[in-house]
Amino acid sequence: MKTISLAKVRDQIKDLVQEANFVLQDDVLAVVKEMEKKEESPAGKEVFCQILQNAEIAKGEKLGLCQDTGLAVYFVEIGEDVKLKKDGGLKSLREAITEGTRLGYGEGYLRKSVVEDPVRRKNTGDNTPAYIHWELVPGDTFKLTFVAKGGGAENMSAIRMFAPAAGLEGIEDFVVETADKGGSNPCPPIIVGVGVGGNFEYAALLAKKALLRKPLGSHNPDPFYSDVEKRLLERINKLGIGPQGMGGRITALAVHVESFPCHIASMPAAVNIQCHSHRVMSFEM
Numbered sequence: 440m441k442t443i444s445l446a447k448v449r450d451q452i453k454d455l456v457q458e459a460n461f462v463l464q465d466d467v468l469a470v471v472k473e474m475e476k477k478e479e480s481p482a483g484k485e486v487f488c489q490i491l492q493n494a495e496i497a498k499g500e501k502l503g504l505c506q507d508t509g510l511a512v513y514f515v516e517i518g519e520d521v522k523l524k525k526d527g528g529l530k531s532l533r534e535a536i537t538e539g540t541r542l543g544y545g546e547g548y549l550r551k552s553v554v555e556d557p558v559r560r561k562n563t564g565d566n567t568p569a570y571i572h573w574e575l576v577p578g579d580t581f582k583l584t585f586v587a588k589g590g591g592a593e594n595m596s597a598i599r600m601f602a603p604a605a606g607l608e609g610i611e612d613f614v615v616e617t618a619d620k621g622g623s624n625p626c627p628p629i630i631v632g633v634g635v636g637g638n639f640e641y642a643a644l645l646a647k648k649a650l651l652r653k654p655l656g657s658h659n660p661d662p663f664y665s666d667v668e669k670r671l672l673e674r675i676n677k678l679g680i681g682p683q684g685m686g687g688r689i690t691a692l693a694v695h696v697e698s699f700p701c702h703i704a705s706m707p708a709a710v711n712i713q714c715h716s717h718r719v720m721s722f723e724m
């Protein structure tokens with residue numbers, strides 16, 4: 440049995456959300472630099488230079504990589520053998536994550552991007568609530584992954600419930616069509632998370648999980664889906680949208696696909712789009 444202090448979780452999250460918003464992680468930087476070399480359009484190349492320059496300034500001056508510092512989305516893997524220590528005035532893990540988010544976004548002067556009701560739209564003022572996905576796992580693992588999810592890219596995401604007869608071709612066309620429809624809105628070069636299978640809500644979750652894969656641009660271990668990823672990246676990069684929609688060869692930095700068993704009558708597919716400001720970080724305790 441491992442004991443995890445809620446106060447420590449809160450404090451680590453406070454630092455994590457700031458670091459993720461200030462520092463473009465090495466795996467993302469590596470892909471940006473690699474793709475910059477492949478870009479041929481002068482305007483596209485210039486956008487890549489600006490992305491790299493922006494990353495340097497953000498890191499050096501502790502400024503947000505983007506003004507949209509996103510919804511605070513978390514994936515938490517918690518072991519069945521983990522005991523939570525209710526310290527620091529905190530009564531639950533949800534409260535620790537919420538507090539860490541509130542403190543981190545406040546201390547880092549990160550934009551507060553959450554409204555308390557989707558229709559009446561009053562800002563909650565502290566970037567909470569956090570959006571938390573829980574996974575109970577065997578053992579004493581405690582792993583938390585944070586992703587700052589900006590609105591521009593999230594808005595260009597899509598889900599479709601295919602009949603199985605649509606086949607892989609139907610799914611691939613849907614992913615390319617979704618990237619094409621997004622155009623410049625999700626601030627390309629984008630990252631494309633694809634969830635295939637599961638059911639309606641599970642496909643969407645898979646697509647978001649696909650975005651979290653590290654390092655960026657690594658492939659699904661199943662050669663079938665790894666080929667799908669390569670094919671989709673090539674097709675999306677032939678769309679000509681280019682960096683920030685200025686035209687060019689590089690519209691996407693990476694495509695990650697995750698799959699899950701599904702019902703005999705259905706074949707759901709979801710596409711979660713992420714922008715080049717790909718702010719994902721984890722910690723384990």
Ligand code: SF4
Binds near residue numbers: 590591714715
């Ligand atoms: S889509 Fe990404 S880069 Fe564009 S404004 Fe939103 S967070 Fe920023």
